[in-house]
Every structure is written in structure tokens, then in C-alpha cells.
Amino acid sequence: MTDSDIFNQPYDILIAGGGNAALCAAITAARAGASVLVVEAAPKAMRGGNSRHTRNMRVAHDAGNDILTGPYPVDEYWDDLLRVTGGQTDEQLARLTLDRSKELWDWHQQQGVRFQPSLSGTLSLGRTNAFFLGGGKALLNALYLTAAALGVQVIYEAKVTDLNITEGVFHSAQVQKEGEVFPITAASFVAAAGGFEANIEWLSEYWGEAAQNFLIRGTPYNRGEVLRLLLNKQVQAIGDPKQCHAVAIDGRAPKFDGGIVTRLDCVPFGIVVNKHAERFYDEGEDFWPKRYAIWGRLVAMQPEQVAYAIIDARSVDLFMPSVYPPEQANTIEELAKKFTLDPQRLRTTVEAFNAACRPGTFDHTVHDECHTEGATPPKSHWARPIITPPFYGYPLRPGITFTYLGVKIDAEARIIMHDNKPSPNMFAAGEIMAGNVLGKGYLAGIGMTIGSIFGRIAGQGAAQAKHRPE
Ligand SMILES: Cc1cc2nc3c(=O)[nH]c(=O)nc-3n(C[C@H](O)[C@H](O)[C@H](O)COP(=O)(O)OP(=O)(O)OC[C@H]3O[C@@H](n4cnc5c(N)ncnc54)[C@H](O)[C@@H]3O)c2cc1C
Numbered sequence: 001m002t003d004s005d006i007f008n009q010p011y012d013i014l015i016a017g018g019g020n021a022a023l024c025a026a027i028t029a030a031r032a033g034a035s036v037l038v039v040e041a042a043p044k045a046m047r048g049g050n051s052r053h054t055r056n057m058r059v060a061h062d063a064g065n066d067i068l069t070g071p072y073p074v075d076e077y078w079d080d081l082l083r084v085t086g087g088q089t090d091e092q093l094a095r096l097t098l099d100r101s102k103e104l105w106d107w108h109q110q111q112g113v114r115f116q117p118s119l120s121g122t123l124s125l126g127r128t129n130a131f132f133l134g135g136g137k138a139l140l141n142a143l144y145l146t147a148a149a150l151g152v153q154v155i156y157e158a159k160v161t162d163l164n165i166t167e168g169v170f171h172s173a174q175v176q177k178e179g180e181v182f183p184i185t186a187a188s189f190v191a192a193a194g195g196f197e198a199n200i201e202w203l204s205e206y207w208g209e210a211a212q213n214f215l216i217r218g219t220p221y222n223r224g225e226v227l228r229l230l231l232n233k234q235v236q237a238i239g240d241p242k243q244c245h246a247v248a249i250d251g252r253a254p255k256f257d258g259g260i261v262t263r264l265d266c267v268p269f270g271i272v273v274n275k276h277a278e279r280f281y282d283e284g285e286d287f288w289p290k291r292y293a294i295w296g297r298l299v300a301m302q303p304e305q306v307a308y309a310i311i312d313a314r315s316v317d318l319f320m321p322s323v324y325p326p327e328q329a330n331t332i333e334e335l336a337k338k339f340t341l342d343p344q345r346l347r348t349t350v351e352a353f354n355a356a357c358r359p360g361t362f363d364h365t366v367h368d369e370c371h372t373e374g375a376t377p378p379k380s381h382w383a384r385p386i387i388t389p390p391f392y393g394y395p396l397r398p399g400i401t402f403t404y405l406g407v408k409i410d411a412e413a414r415i416i417m418h419d420n421k422p423s424p425n426m427f428a429a430g431e432i433m434a435g436n437v438l439g440k441g442y443l444a445g446i447g448m449t450i451g452s453i454f455g456r457i458a459g460q461g462a463a464q465a466k467h468r469p470e
Contacts, residue, residue, distance in 0.1 A: 006153050007175070007182040011037040012466040013459075014173055014186035016160040016226045018042065019049035020136075020448055021430025022192035023143035024455025025462065027111055029190075030150035032463035037184065038147070039158040039175050041193070041221045047140065047156060049194050050218035050402060050431070050447075053259045054136035056118070056129040057108075057452065058445030059101045067117050070127045074098050077128075080443055084290055088439025096411055097437055097446075097453045104452050105130060112142035124287065124365070129445040160193065160226050165233045168417040170426045187466035188425035190458045191415070192451075195403035195431040196224020197244065198256060203400070206241045213305035215249060217263075217399045220256040227406065227432050235426075236408040236416045239435025245442045246296025248272075249399030251306060252324045264394050265319035267295060268364065268382045270311030271353050272396065274302040277336065277345035279353065284371070284381035293401070293442035300398035307396040308339050310350065312388045318364055326392040335391045354385035402447065404435035413458035425465040427458035 013029050015022045018040025026036045040047050060074045077098045081089060109115070114133040118126040125131075132139040144154070155177065162174035170189040175182045196202045198220045203211035231237050253262035267283050272295075274280055281298050285291050299307045316326075329335035332350050333343035356375035362368055362384055372379045407415050407428045414422035430451035437450055 003155055003177060006155055011035050011186045013188050013462045014184050015190040015192055017192035017194060018047045020051035021451035021455040023147055024452050025190045025192060025429055025459035026147050026152045028456045028459030029463040030152050032460060034463040034466055036152045038152060038154045039160060040156050041159040044156045049222055052136045052140050053218050054448055056125060056131040056445045057448035058129050058443060059104050060098055061102060067115050068130060072128045084441030084443050085439050090436045092411055094437045097450055100453050101449050111146045113139050125444055163229045163233060168421060168423040188462040190462050191226050191230060191428040191432050192430045193226035193432060194222030196227055197222055197400045197403045199223040210300055210305050214398045214400050215253050216256045217258055217401050230407050234418045236418055238408040239404040239406050241405040243404040243440045245293045245401040247293055247399045247401060248295035248299050248396040250324050251395030251397040261323040264322055266309050266311050269315035269318050270309055270386060272307050272309050273349055274307050275304055277341045277349050279349060279377060282377050282380055284379045284383055296398040299396050305398055309394045309396055311392050312386045313390055314388050316392055326394050328390050328392055330389045332391055335393050339393060350386050357383045357385045402431045404438050406433045406435040409433045409436055412461050413454045427462050429454035429458040
């Protein structure tokens with residue numbers, strides 16, 4: 001069948017996007033008997049958006065198994081979420097996500113996805129996070145295979161460029177493929193087209209010039225086009241446009257799509273300074289899985305959006321090896337020169353930090369007693385003097401993973417309109433609505449949980465919506 005043949009058929013459901021959330025929706029809807037068309041902006045080789053970069057998904061469970069160590073009760077998950085978001089979450093939607101995360105283990109396996117134990121050093125997530133065997137690409141291949149077997153049609157390099165919506169009801173979409181525009185009508189619509197993190201111009205509206213220095217960890221295709229269309233058509237927005245999942249990544253990473261290997265996990269083991277060789281945040285505030293996703297924003301707020309992580313020989317083997325080797329030097333001054341930092345200022349900062357470190361037993365697996373006294377900012381845990389050469393350093397840049405400004409939804413994944421009413425036939429899942437749950441902060445693995453839960457709910461709702469009288 002040619003693409004025009006596929007476009008010219010009637011569908012119950014049109015899904016914008018081709019990542020995890022879209023496929024969870026497509027499979028669920030197809031299993032409920034609906035005909036489904038998925039339009040994915042990327043070419044086939046790059047299908048799957050940010051989901052293809054992922055490794056794991058955070059799931060609640062009452063008992064460990066041969067892959068997940070120990071139980072992870074919903075209450076503990078909820079406490080973790082409350083801590084990282086500072087309570088900025090929609091409690092109903094968040095609790096629903098966490099409660100139903102228990103189902104994902106079985107559900108994903110039924111779609112052909114396989115799991116594996118976490119690799120050592122992967123942010124200590126063996127108890128809480130289910131790792132996809134083969135990573136995000138293997139997960140997506142399994143989901144695409146299952147979707148195809150269920151009759152779901154997929155068109156690549158096809159972008160939703162306009163939506164025809166009146167009074168909260170979806171009628172049709174314009175889909176652009178190879179310069180041609182196809183009108184697609186469907187009884188319901190699922191928006192699963194990611195955030196706007198790859199749209200530097202849009203990020204600049206909130207971050208100004210600083211956005212030019214951001215690196216985008218994932219797909220260049222998440223430009224927020226569908227989000228923008230919806231927000232322009234009486235859909236309620238949710239979330240602070242400046243909040244996002246942003247990690248401090250290696251400053252030498254490519255502008256787009258560098259993926260997981262550009263992340264650096266060394267921050268809790270040393271200090272981080274800005275271009276003035278000054279520390280600016282507590283590097284040992286909490287365990288890295290709970291705090292790593294704030295560091296991108298912290299670096300984004302520094303002059304020229306650059307920072308440097310400095311460690312010594314005692315710490316160099318404590319975290320996942322980095323893809324780019326660190327700069328190395330026998331003295332702090334020599335290291336400073338490699339980063340064009342003022343050598344004397346960096347020496348002063350390191351010495352002040354070293355003097356503030358209190359003696360204690362270092363243990364990176366617990367909130368240990370190694371902290372500073374009298375340093376500004378403090379370092380709460382894992383504070384050890386940086387004195388053992390060679391010294392190592394990594395340049396850091398803000399690595400934007402995904403944005404939190406999105407569309408407001410209800411517990412049925414229905415998109416909420418300006419009049420506070422849910423649309424009868426428009427649904428959203430994944431990054432495009434993650435801001436309902438994540439007002440700020442991030443918990444490793446919850447992105448895929450949100451997308452999977454609301455993808456399934458959206459797919460179910462969209463399949464039922466087709467039976468609703470006009
Ligand atoms: C490097 C990296 C590692 C990550 N690791 C993890 C992890 O281990 N665990 C975790 O939970 N989360 C992780 N995340 C976050 C996770 O990727 C997201 O939360 C999740 O993938 C979002 O899924 P989604 O389906 O909403 O979006 P995506 O998977 O990004 O899919 C969106 C899709 O929409 C398409 N699209 C965009 N615009 C249009 C348009 N106009 N028309 C049609 N299609 C369009 C894009 O091409 C894309 O395929 C990671 C992200 C990155 C970048």
C-alpha cells in the first residue's frame with residue numbers, strides 16, 4: 001500500500017507522534033477494535049522520538065523478582081515524587097500514574113517488551129526501575145511490531161501541521177508529507193507528539209539568549225508543533241514554560257540527539273564551579289537519581305550557561321565512565337588553564353571547600369556524614385577534600401531532555417478546554433501532558449511511566465469516543 005492509499009482510508013483514531021506514548025495508545029486502541037493511523041514526523045530510522053533513548057521505567061511493585069530487587073510500594077513512590085516536585089503535581093493524576101504503574105510490567109511484556117536487571121552504576125535504580133532489554137530502541141521495535149500485527153498503520157516523515165477543532169471537538173488534521181498536505185479525518189485524536197525542547201526559538205521566549213547555549217539530548221523532531229496548535233485552539237495549558245527535565249551534560253556533546261552517553265554522573269563526588277570558578281549549588285544535596293535532573297537548569301542560570309565539574313583521583317571510578325574522557329592535570333591550576341578558568345580563583349575555591357569538609361566515613365550508597373561546615377553553598381553529603389592528584393574535570397552544559405509546559409488533561413486523558421470542559425474526542429499522552437504530574441523536578445524513569453499510563457488511557461478513551469454520538 002502506498003502512503004496516499006494509507007492516507008485515503010477512513011480511521012477511527014489519528015495519533016500524532018511515534019514514541020512510547022503514541023504506541024501505547026495505538027496498541028490499546030487497536031486491541032479495543034479501533035482502526036488507527038499513527039503519523040510520525042521522523043524518518044523510520046529515527047522513529048520513536050526521545051523514547052528511543054530511554055533505558056528504564058519506574059514502576060511500583062510489592063515484591064522483588066528476578067530483575068527488580070526488593071519491593072517499591074506506591075507510598076514510597078508517592079513520597080519520592082512529592083519530594084522532587086515540592087508538591088507541584090496534580091495529586092489525582094499523579095496517584096493514578098503511580099497506582100497503575102504496577103500494571104506496566106505485565107502489560108509491556110504482553111506487547112513483546114523484555115526487561116533486564118539494571119547495569120551496575122546506572123544511578124542505583126535496581127529496585128525502582130525496570131530496565132528495557134536492549135534499551136529504548138528495542139522497546140520501540142517490539143511496540144511497532146505488535147502495533148503492525150494489530151493492523152495499526154504508520155506513516156513516517158509525516159507531520160501534523162494543522163488541526164481543525166471547533167468547540168473542543170476534533171474534526172480533522174492536516175498532515176504534511178514530502179511537501180504535500182493531506183487532510184485526515186478521524187473520530188478521535190491522540191496528541192503524543194512530545195514537548196518543544198528541540199525548538200530553540202520557542203525555548204528562547206522564556207530563556208532569552210541563554211537558550212542558544214542549550215544542548216538538546218533527544219530527537220530534533222520534538223519541536224512542539226502539535227502542542228502549539230492545541231494551545232492556539234482553546235486548549236488549556238499546564239505547567240511553567242521554564243520548568244523542564246534538564247541534565248548537566250558534557251559540554252562537548254552534539255547540539256541534538258547525543259542521548260544518554262553524554263550525561264555525567266560525577267557531580268556528587270566533587271564540586272561544580274561556574275566560569276568565575278565559583279561554586280553555586282549543593283552538589284551533595286541528595287542521591288543522584290533524585291537530583292540529577294535539576295542540574296541542567298542550574299547550569300542554564302550560570303553566565304554563558306557553562307560550568308565545570310572537578311573531582312580528584314579518589315572519585316574517578318565511582319560513577320559510570322563518560323563517553324568523552326575528562327581533562328586531567330597534576331595541579332588544580334593546570335586543570336583551570338585547560339578550561340580557561342582563572343587558576344588562582346579555582347585554587348581559592350577548592351581550598352575553601354577542602355577546609356570546610358568535616359571528617360566522616362564516606363559512603364556513596366547512603367546519605368553519609370561527609371558534609372561541609374561554613375561553606376557557601378554547603379555540600380550536604382559525600383564532601384571529601386579534593387587533594388589527591390591527578391585532578392579531573394568535565395565541562396558542563398544544560399542538556400534539555402523535555403519540557404513541562406503542556407496541555408491540561410483529566411484522569412481519562414481527555415484534553416481540557418478553556419471553558420474547563422474536557423474535549424469529547426481529543427486525548428493527550430506523554431511529554432505533551434507530563435507537566436500535569438511534573439510541576440517541577442524529576443524522578444528517574446517516570447517519563448516513560450507517565451507516557452505508558454496515559455498512552456494506554458488515551459488509547460482506551462479514543463477507542464470509546466468513536467462510538468459517541470456526534
Ligand atoms: C537521552 C534521553 C534519555 C532518557 N531516558 C529515560 C529513561 O531511561 N526513562 C524514562 O522514563 N525517561 C527517559 N527519558 C525521557 C523520555 O524519553 C520521555 O519522557 C518519553 O520518551 C516521552 O515519550 P513520548 O512518546 O511522549 O515522546 P517521544 O518519544 O519523544 O515521541 C514524540 C514523537 O512525536 C513526533 N512528533 C513531533 N512533532 C510531530 C508532529 N508535528 N507530527 C507528527 N509527529 C511529531 C516525534 O518525531 C517523536 O517521535 C529520556 C530522554 C532522553 C532524551
